[in-house]
Amino acid sequence: MVGYAFMGAAHSQAWRTVNRVYDLPARARMALICGRDTGKVADAADRLGWEAYTTDWRDLISRDDIDVVDVCTPGDSHAEIALAALAAGKHVLCEKPLANTVAEARAMAAAAATAQAAGVRSMCGFNYRRVPAVTMMRQLVAEGRLGVIRHVRATYLQDWIVDPQFPLVWRLQRDRAGSGALGDIGAHIIDLTQFVTGQLITGVSAVTETFVKERPLPAGSSGLAATVDGAGSADGNGSAPATGPVTVDDAAVFVARLGGGALATYEATRFATGRKNALRVEINGSLGSVVFDLERLNELEFYDATRPTTEQGFTRILVTEGDHPYMSAWWPPGHIIGYEHSFTHQMRDFIEAVATGADPAPSFADALQVQLVLEAVTRSADLGSSWTEVEPALATVAA
Numbered sequence: 001m002v003g004y005a006f007m008g009a010a011h012s013q014a015w016r017t018v019n020r021v022y023d024l025p026a027r028a029r030m031a032l033i034c035g036r037d038t039g040k041v042a043d044a045a046d047r048l049g050w051e052a053y054t055t056d057w058r059d060l061i062s063r064d065d066i067d068v069v070d071v072c073t074p075g076d077s078h079a080e081i082a083l084a085a086l087a088a089g090k091h092v093l094c095e096k097p098l099a100n101t102v103a104e105a106r107a108m109a110a111a112a113a114t115a116q117a118a119g120v121r122s123m124c125g126f127n128y129r130r131v132p133a134v135t136m137m138r139q140l141v142a143e144g145r146l147g148v149i150r151h152v153r154a155t156y157l158q159d160w161i162v163d164p165q166f167p168l169v170w171r172l173q174r175d176r177a178g179s180g181a182l183g184d185i186g187a188h189i190i191d192l193t194q195f196v197t198g199q200l201i202t203g204v205s206a207v208t209e210t211f212v213k214e215r216p217l218p219a220g221s222s223g224l225a226a227t228v229d230g231a232g233s234a235d236g237n238g239s240a241p242a243t244g245p246v247t248v249d250d251a252a253v254f255v256a257r258l259g260g261g262a263l264a265t266y267e268a269t270r271f272a273t274g275r276k277n278a279l280r281v282e283i284n285g286s287l288g289s290v291v292f293d294l295e296r297l298n299e300l301e302f303y304d305a306t307r308p309t310t311e312q313g314f315t316r317i318l319v320t321e322g323d324h325p326y327m328s329a330w331w332p333p334g335h336i337i338g339y340e341h342s343f344t345h346q347m348r349d350f351i352e353a354v355a356t357g358a359d360p361a362p363s364f365a366d367a368l369q370v371q372l373v374l375e376a377v378t379r380s381a382d383l384g385s386s387w388t389e390v391e392p393a394l395a396t397v398a399a
């Protein structure tokens with residue numbers, strides 16, 4: 001694994017757990033973790049359960065006993081690490097968004113296709129697909145229980161940078177992150193809704209905004225947390241901190257058309273005061289509707305318009321039965337699961353695919369298609385919201 005902070009911890013938790021919960025054809029051994037700071041990566045290896053650590057990710061590539069490379073770094077290093085790993089015959093799991101640019105994502109999808117011919121697998125970490133209620137939404141749509149899909153309504157709302165004094169962490173820098181709320185959390189709802197509906201976004205009209213254009217430089221950061229102190233000050237003596245420009249969007253809002261004829265709306269923002277990690281998706285079809293809310297991730301609301309009118313209404317389904325997706329290995333019905341389980345499910349599917357010689361999803365080609373949507377959104381916003389077609393990527397939205 002490369003990276004040991006937010007996703008590094010979430011993925012480590014999943015690698016530690018997956019073989020203890022699921023009966024799989026292969027076992028994960030947590031061989032080597034990489035970070036750039038010797039002391040911190042040594043501590044992370046101990047805390048997160050890795051056998052050894054290194055400060056150079058190339059050590060993962062050169063070791064013959066390493067089969068899988070898990071990329072948990074910011075987007076500016078995804079392409080370089082993933083391309084080197086695939087070329088060396090390592091299976092690759094790469095965090096989302098796949099890359100910072102379409103060009104990088106294209107190179108990664110091409111390398112993944114070449115590697116695939118040699119039996120080398122790759123997958124992008126859109127973990128929300130693996131929340132059981134989300135997988136079940138997809139099943140309901142695929143079984144025709146919603147009929148023809150007319151509307152998709154997706155929001156992903158956070159508020160961690162509402163304070164203008166929150167520092168200029170990597171997520172607010174285009175050269176490190178590619179884009180802002182759009183690529184970070186917008187990418188999740190793009191993938192999730194395409195996965196659930198089985199339809200790809202074909203065109204968009206977008207607005208984006210950067211509300212706070214200049215921020216103090218950070219002293220330290222990890223995930224969505226950061227600090228500013230005197231070390232970051234303009235004169236080095238702890239007075240007014242030095243600042244730098246925010247080069248990504250704080251919020252992105254767009255309307256879209258889906259390939260099957262549905263109309264969709266998307267909102268991704270880091271300025272929804274009071275909303276911490278609020279991901280909500282509603283889908284309306286000719287025969288019914290479903291609603292998923294991450295803050296109630298064990299539940300699915302389902303409206304079945306084929307029932308007698310006297311019995312119609314939104315039903316709250318508790319998605320904790322043994323025959324719900326992924327749930328057979330967990331607890332008795334009603335004993336709920338959480339955020340981290342989506343990563344354990346991701347590792348389950350990845351290990352199973354690698355061990356059985358199947359292609360895991362979402363593939364790098366699927367993730368390239370998401371990148372093309374991100375690019376279309378940015379282009380549309382730059383052109384005053386003009387209608388912008390999404391370039392086809394020949395992606396599938398396979399389960």
Ligand SMILES: NC(=O)c1ccc[n+]([C@@H]2O[C@H](COP(=O)([O-])OP(=O)(O)OC[C@H]3O[C@@H](n4cnc5c(N)ncnc54)[C@H](O)[C@@H]3O)[C@@H](O)[C@H]2O)c1
Nearest residue numbers: 003004005006007035072073074075077095096097222223
């Ligand atoms: N699937 C999800 O729900 C989810 C959630 C958060 C982040 N992410 C994605 O995960 C990735 C990492 O985000 P994060 O929140 O964990 O960031 P983070 O800042 O918490 O951690 C990044 C880690 O990468 C390390 N790193 C950076 N450059 C490196 C390099 N060149 N070599 C070795 N290590 C390097 C840092 O030291 C740190 O350990 C991003 O692509 C992000 O979009 C996904």
